Amino acid sequence: FNNRYFLMRTMYHDYVNLCRRNFFQLNTLYPSIIDPFVDIPTDEVIGVACIYLGSLYHLVDIDDSFPIINFAGYNSGCIRVSIRAWIDRIETIPAYITVDKEVVLDDFINRNLILRINIHSLQDIPEHLSTGTYITFKFFYHSKLYQTARYCGKTTTPLIKGVIAIEQKITVDFLEFIRTGYIDMEVSNKITFINK
Numbered sequence: 001f002n003n004r005y006f007l008m009r010t011m012y013h014d015y016v017n018l019c020r021r022n023f024f025q026l027n028t029l030y031p032s033i034i035d036p037f038v039d040i041p042t043d044e045v046i047g048v049a050c051i052y053l054g055s056l057y058h059l060v061d062i063d064d065s066f067p068i069i070n071f072a073g074y075n076s077g078c079i080r081v082s083i084r085a086w087i088d089r090i091e092t093i094p095a096y097i098t099v100d101k102e103v104v105l106d107d108f109i110n111r112n113l114i115l116r117i118n119i120h121s122l123q124d125i126p127e128h129l130s131t132g133t134y135i136t137f138k139f140f141y142h143s144k145l146y147q148t149a150r151y152c153g154k155t156t157t158p159l160i161k162g163v164i165a166i167e168q169k170i171t172v173d174f175l176e177f178i179r180t181g182y183i184d185m186e187v188s189n190k191i192t193f194i195n196k
Contacts, residue, residue: 007036042191046129047076049185056085056115057178059103065123068187077124077156079135079185086114105178108170115166119148122187125156132190133158137183139166140174150190 011030019025032038047068055062063082070076087096087108097103105113119135134150148162168174 004036011036043132043134043188044129044191046070046125046133046187046189049079049081049187050182051081051083051185052182053083053178054180056083056113057105057175059085059087059097059105061085066185068122068125076126076129077122077187079122079187080120081185082118082120084116084118088112088114090114090116105170105175109172109175111170113168113170113174115168117146117164117166117183119160119162119164119185121157121159121161123157125158125187125189127156129189130154130156130158133160133187134189135160135162135185135187137185139183140168140177140181142166142168 011026014029015021015026019029047070049066049068051062051066053062061082061084065078065080067078068076086094088111096108122133122135125133131154132150132152134148136145136147138145146164146166148160148164151158151160
């Protein structure tokens, strides 16, 4: 606040003394990118898709479309996601998966779980919110914010095509997260202004 207030006072001083109260000169001296009176808009959240991870406890893939719910509780489209899990390394036919025994993550404590989260596409995004869409989410206690690339363009069905790789040591806390937890995938877009 103090920094911004100082910049506003400096701008006013320049307006009075350097520009002689001429707005055209002030605009060349202070373009909107450095104007302290202008708030540069951030991206807007379209909604959140909630993806429960319970089936990964049995190493069963997740492959489905999930509704995107906006801040008012209404449906704002859906997201198509698939998630596959492996233990320690990615294998085509893992030896630990057999028809004779049920596989549960409890059997793999202190080993690494490898996840591949494949975000395929978004569908039925509201047209006025369909420019430059992308997806962000947090996972377990990771400090990193996972994010897909921004879709360049405007469409109600953007193909995101992002694969996010996550590795996590299997602990008791993590097992509880997999059994009862979920990922909130936040779908956002670039704010655009329409001149009329």
